[in-house]
Amino acid sequence: MLEIPPEENEELKMSEKATTVVLVHGAFADASSWNEVVADLTARGINVLAPANELSGIARDGKRLAAQVREIDGPVVLVGHSYGGAVITAAANDADNVTGLVYIAAFAPDEGETLGGLNESFPATDFGAGLAPHNLPADGDDETWLSIATDKFHALFAADVPAAQADVMGRSQRPIAAAAFGEPAPAASWKRLPTHFLIATGDQAIHPDGEREMAKRAGGTTIEVDASHAVSVSQPKAVADFIASAL
Numbered sequence: 001m002l003e004i005p006p007e008e009n010e011e012l013k014m015s016e017k018a019t020t021v022v023l024v025h026g027a028f029a030d031a032s033s034w035n036e037v038v039a040d041l042t043a044r045g046i047n048v049l050a051p052a053n054e055l056s057g058i059a060r061d062g063k064r065l066a067a068q069v070r071e072i073d074g075p076v077v078l079v080g081h082s083y084g085g086a087v088i089t090a091a092a093n094d095a096d097n098v099t100g101l102v103y104i105a106a107f108a109p110d111e112g113e114t115l116g117g118l119n120e121s122f123p124a125t126d127f128g129a130g131l132a133p134h135n136l137p138a139d140g141d142d143e144t145w146l147s148i149a150t151d152k153f154h155a156l157f158a159a160d161v162p163a164a165q166a167d168v169m170g171r172s173q174r175p176i177a178a179a180a181f182g183e184p185a186p187a188a189s190w191k192r193l194p195t196h197f198l199i200a201t202g203d204q205a206i207h208p209d210g211e212r213e214m215a216k217r218a219g220g221t222t223i224e225v226d227a228s229h230a231v232s233v234s235q236p237k238a239v240a241d242f243i244a245s246a247l
Contacts, residue, residue, distance in 0.1 A: 017074030019099065019247055023050040024065060024091075026082025026106065027176035028148050028157060029169070029230075033081070036236030037243070044244060053084060055176040058115075058183050062090025069095040079243055080106045081232055082205060083176060086115060092189035101193050101220075102246050104239060105200035105231050108214040109185035116181035122210030130156045134175060145175040156204045158230035169230070195220030196246040198231065198239065205229040221246070 021041060023034040034050040041048045051068055054061050065087055069076050077100040080088035085106025092098040101108075107115055119128075130152035135142040148157055153170030161169070197215035201208050201224050208224075215222045223242060227235045 018047055019075045019077055020047045020049060020072050021077050021079060021243060021247070022065075022069060022072075023048065024078065024080045024084035024088050025050070025053050026080070026084040027055055027146070027180075028153075028173045029081070030172065030174050032172075033169070033230065033232050037232050037240050040236060040240035041243060044240075046244065046247070053087060053174075055083065055174055055180065057177055057180045058086050058090050058109075058185055061087045061180075062186070063094060065091035066094035069098060072097065075099040077102060077243070077246060079104060082106055082229065083115065083180065086185060089189050090186050092193060093187055098189070098193065100196070100246055101190055102196045102198075102243055103211075103215070103220075104198045104242075105203050105206060105211060105227075105229055106197075107206065108188075108190055108195070108197070108218055110188045110217075111186060112184050114182050114184055118210065118214075119181075119206070122207040122213075125204050125207055127156050127205050133178065144178040146178050147173055147175040157228065158233060159202060159204065159228040160234040161228065161230055165233070166230075169233070190218045190220070194246075196242065197222045198242050199224040200227045200229055200231045201225065202227055203229045 025033050031050040031052050038048050076098050078088035079102040081104045085103045085108050130148050131146045132149045134145045136145050150170040154166040158166040195218045197220050199211045225238050232239045
């Protein structure tokens with residue numbers, strides 16, 4: 001009788017289970033930014049989750065996401081938008097059931113890189129001028145968190161989203177800890193996992209050339225979509241099609 005080594009047996013069991021897609025939002029957004037993508041993928045029979053991202057820092061957010069992913073019985077494809085790309089890169093280091101990474105207009109940092117440093121290495125945009133700092137109390141000390149000024153949100157984040165909808169998004173955005181942009185990234189899980197990159201060619205938050213460069217060095221499957229940074233809102237079908245193709 002043929003005996004299958006334990007590690008191969010576990011891989012076989014994993015391959016027989018349906019893949020779950022976990023959608024991770026980035027800064028200045030929340031899980032509702034995936035609503036239309038969730039509806040589309042669910043209609044295709046794909047199991048989808050879109051958890052809240054705390055936006056407190058790559059290491060902390062990555063560990064929290066990894067803990068959620070480990071609770072899922074079966075393989076997981078992580079999908080990250082914007083800052084969420086850095087979070088899925090970190091989380092995949094601590095969750096053995098992650099089988100692929102999908103970056104939607106997202107950061108894909110290498111080990112030791114910071115998001116602020118990456119932004120400085122890309123062509124400049126007007127995005128930084130639209131950020132508004134907030135000093136918020138935490139553990140007895142004030143911490144600086146960043147949001148996008150509501151009067152600049154439409155132009156800088158969601159230029160191809162109807163103005164009324166973009167106004168709601170701007171007023172309900174979640175701020176991000178400023179320290180997250182200076183935190184060195186952990187090991188780059190995209191070096192050992194299949195990767196897929198959607199480039200938003202009208203992006204004002206992460207320059208499209210920066211997205212292209214990160215995709216190129218990862219060697220992942222890449223497509224380009226004529227969209228703003230809020231591509232999951234403005235072009236949900238294109239995003240859902242790309243995620244489905246990654247499965």
